[in-house]
Amino acid sequence: MNQKQNASKPWQFDLEEYIRQGEAGKAEKSCAWKTAIGLQDVDGLQTSAYLLETAKEHIEGYIDIDTARKRIDSYYETRTERREEEKGTEEADRVAARITQILSEKTFQFSPAEYRMIHKRLFFGIYDHAGMARTYNITKKEWVLHGKSVFYASADSINATLEYDFGQEKQFSYKGLSLQESVRHLAKFTSDIWQIHPFCEGNTRTTAVFIVKYLKTFGFHINNDAFAEHSWYFRNALVRANYNDLTRGIHATTEYLEHFFGNLLLGTEYELKNRNLVIDDGFL
Numbered sequence: 001m002n003q004k005q006n007a008s009k010p011w012q013f014d015l016e017e018y019i020r021q022g023e024a025g026k027a028e029k030s031c032a033w034k035t036a037i038g039l040q041d042v043d044g045l046q047t048s049a050y051l052l053e054t055a056k057e058h059i060e061g062y063i064d065i066d067t068a069r070k071r072i073d074s075y076y077e078t079r080t081e082r083r084e085e086e087k088g089t090e091e092a093d094r095v096a097a098r099i100t101q102i103l104s105e106k107t108f109q110f111s112p113a114e115y116r117m118i119h120k121r122l123f124f125g126i127y128d129h130a131g132m133a134r135t136y137n138i139t140k141k142e143w144v145l146h147g148k149s150v151f152y153a154s155a156d157s158i159n160a161t162l163e164y165d166f167g168q169e170k171q172f173s174y175k176g177l178s179l180q181e182s183v184r185h186l187a188k189f190t191s192d193i194w195q196i197h198p199f200c201e202g203n204t205r206t207t208a209v210f211i212v213k214y215l216k217t218f219g220f221h222i223n224n225d226a227f228a229e230h231s232w233y234f235r236n237a238l239v240r241a242n243y244n245d246l247t248r249g250i251h252a253t254t255e256y257l258e259h260f261f262g263n264l265l266l267g268t269e270y271e272l273k274n275r276n277l278v279i280d281d282g283f284l
Contacts, residue, residue, distance in 0.1 A: 029059045029104070031224040035212065036099035037092075038228035042204045042235045045092035050075060054097070065104050069097040073125075091126055095202075098122050099209055108213045110170065112162040118213075119199050119206040127201055133158045134200045142239050144277045150242045152197040165192050174218075183265055186215070187257040191241035204235045215265065226264040226272075233272045234260050240277050250279055 033055045037047050051072060058068040076090045098121055108114065120131025139149035153161050169189050174182050194207045208231070212222060227234065237256035244252045256277055262268035 025061070026059050029065075029100075031222070032100045032103040033059065033096070034224045034228040035103060035222075036096040038224075038231045039099060039205050039208055040092040040096060041231040042208075043201075045088045047092045047096050048089050051093040051096060055100070058100075065097075065101045069101050072097045094126060095122050095205065099205070102209055103212060108217060110166070110214060110217070112159075112166050115162070115166075115193070115206065115210050116198075118209050119202055122206060122209070123202050129200050133198045138197065138200075142236075142243075144236045144239055144274070145243055145279055148243070148245075150195065150239055152195060158196060158198045161196050162193070162198060165189070165196070179266060180262075182218075183261045184254070184258055186211075187241075187254045187261045190261075191238055191254055191257060194238045195242045204238065207238075208234065220265045223264050223267070226260060230260065230263075230272045233274055233277070236274055236277045243279075 037051070037055075040047060054063075054068050054071055057063050058065055063071070072093050076094065102118060102121060116131050116133075123130040133155070135155055137155050138152055140152075141147045141149060172185065174185070177185070190207065190211050193210075194203060197203045199206065208227065212227075215222060233256075237254075237260050240252070241254045241257050242252055244250060259268070259270035260272060263270055263272065
């Protein structure tokens with residue numbers, strides 16, 4: 001994966017206009033679409049102009065979100081011949097529409113079952129394994145680690161580890177914590193469930209959608225610009241939160257993830273630059 005620039009993308013200007021207009025319904029829809037489209041960056045995917053036009057029709061109120069999602073699905077189902085490079089765009093379009101639909105729903109259940117269901121809903125018809133735990137162990141070469149990989153959970157321990165992490169979080173009390181302390185804990189929980197990497201693909205997008213839904217149950221106002229502009233930073237911050245090499249003085253840290261969450265939830269303005277997350281060449 002190549003390094004991304006955080007410069008605003010053309011689709012952001014189109015959707016931002018609805019937010020500036022100040023109409024509550026349009027602004028809320030636009031925020032959901034911005035987050036959904038921006039999240040495709042975590043896997044280097046780009047959405048199409050057709051997706052943007054469909055999003056605008058939904059924001060304007062001409063169609064509802066279910067119609068928008070079905071329209072995107074039908075668009076690709078009727079195209080029997082597609083170039084190889086279009087397959088990534090198809091995934092981005094379909095998943096972006098589904099993320100928008102899930103973020104628009106006023107429902108949530110804090111459980112591993114909900115986490116799995118979000119993955120199934122996002123990737124049904126795209127991955128054969130949608131909603132199912134992987135059955136093999138994985139490694140992933142990371143740009144910020146110069147090609148090294150995080151240690152992910154063993155396939156045999158996925159379900160038990162998910163149950164444990166969710167159980168610990170469910171018992172945790174935020175009473176008496178400052179907002180900053182609460183955000184620090186939420187960042188750690190996010191890092192922990194992402195490290196399990198229960199699915200073959202789509203883990204970061206699934207985790208992001210689940211966490212956004214969870215954060216809303218605490219009354220947080222989500223700054224959509226964080227995911228719209230810095231979703232790849234979010235993924236790299238998760239990597240750094242789960243990588244240790246004590247022989248070279250490298251320690252797992254949630255610092256970068258806390259910066260992202262600060263911008264997402266508290267209105268801070270940390271500089272979110274991917275190059276700042278790359279481990280020092282001197283350690284190699």
